[in-house]
Amino acid sequence: MAVRALVDDIYHAFGGPGRWSMFFDPADLFADFAKVATAYKFAFTDVMAKAEYSHWPRLFQDYLLNNLGAADDSLRNINDPHSHTITTLHIPPLSAIIFVLGAMTMAGAGPMAAVLGFMAAYLALGLAMMRIFAYLCDARGPVMGFCGFALCLSYPAIWTLTRENVAGFVMLLVFLYLLTLWADRWRWIGWIALGLALNMRPEPALLVLLELPGKVSVGRKLARMIAPGVAAAVIGALSLQAMHALYPVYTIDHFFKGLAIYHRVYAQGSMGNDWNVSLQFLPRWAGRALGMGPGWNAITSRFFCFAGAAALVLGARKAARQGMDRHEWLFFLTALPPLVLPVTAYYHMLRVMPLMVFLMLDLSRRPPVPGDRRLTLLGLAGLIASPLGTNDTHGPMVALVLLAGCVFVMGRTDHAGADRLARVGG
Numbered sequence: 043m044a045v046r047a048l049v050d051d052i053y054h055a056f057g058g059p060g061r062w063s064m065f066f067d068p069a070d071l072f073a074d075f076a077k078v079a080t081a082y083k084f085a086f087t088d089v090m091a092k093a094e095y096s097h098w099p100r101l102f103q104d105y106l107l108n109n110l111g112a113a114d115d116s117l118r119n120i121n122d123p124h125s126h127t128i129t130t131l132h133i134p135p136l137s138a139i140i141f142v143l144g145a146m147t148m149a150g151a152g153p154m155a156a157v158l159g160f161m162a163a164y165l166a167l168g169l170a171m172m173r174i175f176a177y178l179c180d181a182r183g184p185v186m187g188f189c190g191f192a193l194c195l196s197y198p199a200i201w202t203l204t205r206e207n208v209a210g211f212v213m214l215l216v217f218l219y220l221l222t223l224w225a226d227r228w229r230w231i232g233w234i235a236l237g238l239a240l241n242m243r244p245e246p247a248l249l250v251l252l253e254l255p256g257k258v259s260v261g262r263k264l265a266r267m268i269a270p271g272v273a274a275a276v277i278g279a280l281s282l283q284a285m286h287a288l289y290p291v292y293t294i295d296h297f298f299k300g301l302a303i304y305h306r307v308y309a310q311g312s313m314g315n316d317w318n319v320s321l322q323f324l325p326r327w328a329g330r331a332l333g334m335g336p337g338w339n340a341i342t343s344r345f346f347c348f349a350g351a352a353a354l355v356l357g358a359r360k361a362a363r364q365g366m367d368r369h370e371w372l373f374f375l376t377a378l379p380p381l382v383l384p385v386t387a388y389y390h391m392l393r394v395m396p397l398m399v400f401l402m403l404d405l406s407r408r409p410p411v412p413g414d415r416r417l418t419l420l421g422l423a424g425l426i427a428s429p430l431g432t433n434d435t436h437g438p439m440v441a442l443v444l445l446a447g448c449v450f451v452m453g454r455t456d457h458a459g460a461d462r463l464a465r466v467g468g
Contacts, residue, residue, distance in 0.1 A: 043429070044200035051204045056099045056154070066204060075156050075206040076105040078145035081116065081130040082289060085145040102153040116291055120299040126307050131292060131300030135281040136241035137208050142288050144206075161203050164210050168193040171214050171221075175399065178225040185406050189399045193217070198392035198427055208242050209390045215239035216246045217396040219270070220372070223252060224400065229266070237273025241281055245379035246393070247271070248354070252371060254362045309384035310339045316433040317388040319440045321381045322346055343384050350382030357452065369404065369419055370451035372397050377444040388437055391426055398423045415454065422447040 055071040066073070079086060079102065086106065089095055095103055116129040130138060147156040172190040175181055181189065193199060193214065202210040215235045222232030239246050250267040258266075285292045315326065325342035328334075357378070361371045376393055380386035401420045410417050422443060430439040 044197045045195060048200045048204055052157075055101050071101065071204060072153070072157055072206045074141065074208070075144045075148065075153070075160065076102055077130065078141040079106040079148060082142055082145040084289070085142065085149045089149045098153055102148070116296075116300075120296055120303065125303055128304055128307060129300050131296045132304040133300075134241050134243075135278065135285040135292065135297075136238065138285050138292060139281055139288065140208055140211075142285070157206060160206050164203060164214075165194055167211070167214050168199075171217050174218065175221055178221050178227055179403055181403055181406075185399075185402050188402050192395040192399055192427075196392075196395060196427055197429055198389060198395065201389045202392050205389050207387075207389055209387075209392055212239045212243045212246065213392045213395060215242075216249065216393060217399075219246075219249065220252075220396050220400070224368075230269075233266075233269040233273050234277075236270040237275075237277050240270065240274040241277050243390075245383075247274075248375045248379065249372075251358055251361070251375060252368065254358060255364055255366075255368065255371065309343050316437070318437040319380045319386050319388055319391060319444065320346075320383055320437075321441050321445060322384050323438050323441060339384070346382045346384075350378055353378060353382075353448070353452075360452065366451055366454060367415075369397065369401055369416060370454065372400070373419055373423070373447055374451050377448050381441060381444050381448070388440060391440060394423050394426045398427065415450075418450065419447070422450065 051066070051071050083090075086095070090106075095106055098106075116131055119125045119127045119129050120131055130141060133141065144156045144160065147159060169190065171193055172186060175189050176186045199210060202213075215238050219232040219236040219239070222228045222235075236246060236249065247270075250270055253263045253266050256263055282292075282294070315323065322339075322342060326339060329338040329342075357366075357371070357374050360366055361374075366374070373394075376397060380390065398420065401416055401423070405416060405420070425443045426440055426447075430436050430443075
């Protein structure tokens with residue numbers, strides 16, 4: 043079904059009849075690559091001057107020609123305190139570099155080359171991760187095949203390819219970090235991989251807390267937690283310089299101004315409600331029903347921020363005391379950010395795929411027994427990765443599954459404490 047959707051989306055985007063596909067309206071297909079045309083006009087100067095865009099599919103012509111006004115005037119927008127026009131200046135520099143390279147590819151060889159190049163790069167890296175998984179974790183047969191399917195052909199993976207969003211590359215880099223952590227080998231490669239991922243999305247930073255339940259010394263745990271941050275800082279500084287050289291408008295000051303606009307439009311406004319897997323859909327829905335103003339979203343956003351921080355502290359305490367196994371702790375750290383952030387698009391839930399792969403690996407080595415919690419966790423992850431509803435209902439349904447999973451892992455009995463009580467009771 044997911045592969046059919048991808049073919050259907052390409053067919054619609056490049057001229058096929060019809061208006062709606064499984065994932066997006068054709069007007070918003072390949073959106074992230076298409077939008078660079080409106081943000082990085084310098085890459086299209088010669089193309090526009092020579093009218094070489096006239097042979098492009100209608101989708102990309104519309105993005106380029108109909109949005110060259112306010113959407114392209116990044117400097118004017120970020121300096122307008124009341125602007126509600128999103129620019130790409132809020133995107134971290136490494137992600138911005140990828141989009142600029144995509145824009146240059148579109149200008150030089152056309153949009154189809156950029157779209158297919160993006161897909162080929164993602165699939166090649168996905169297959170490479172499958173081979174590394176087999177090598178580091180000694181995975182064979184069906185588990186290795188499931189890994190390839192989960193990374194490259196699952197519902198969220200195809201969704202990400204349809205959107206042309208870097209969320210897929212973030213997931214693959216996070217998966218590499220988790221592989222090195224699971225196998226306790228190639229740790230420095232994992233730190234660099236997570237550092238790269240953090241320069242595209244910040245939420246995976248929480249995954250360093252997977253070190254908490256380890257048996258090494260506290261000093262070594264702290265060093266292993268800090269190492270990805272050091273890698274991220276170095277990569278961020280280098281990518282910022284490279285992005286500024288490609289696009290001089292991109293500066294730290296402009297980045298934070300662009301981020302403020304994004305926050306105003308999405309976190310405090312009404313944008314981003316479709317496919318949003320955040321629990322904040324509940325107060326947003328209630329606020330609209332009661333006619334509440336933008337201030338209502340700001341208040342509820344702050345509440346969820348504090349609630350998420352409290353949940354993280356409680357979860358970390360439980361994990362450090364061996365009250366969760368590694369799979370449950372990974373689920374919690376993966377599920378918590380989407381739940382409490384104001385807007386998290388569903389395609390970011392591709393990050394649940396590494397958990398499913400590790401669960402399948404563990405179940406293949408230690409077959410399940412009645413009441414095995416791993417099966418429940420696998421079922422919850424499978425629901426998250428499945429088509430559950432429409433653009434209006436899918437996000438809330440996934441959010442409720444994420445919440446149920448967090449309650450499930452937090453409600454687990456502290457087996458270490460139970461064993462101590464049993465010994466005392468003798």
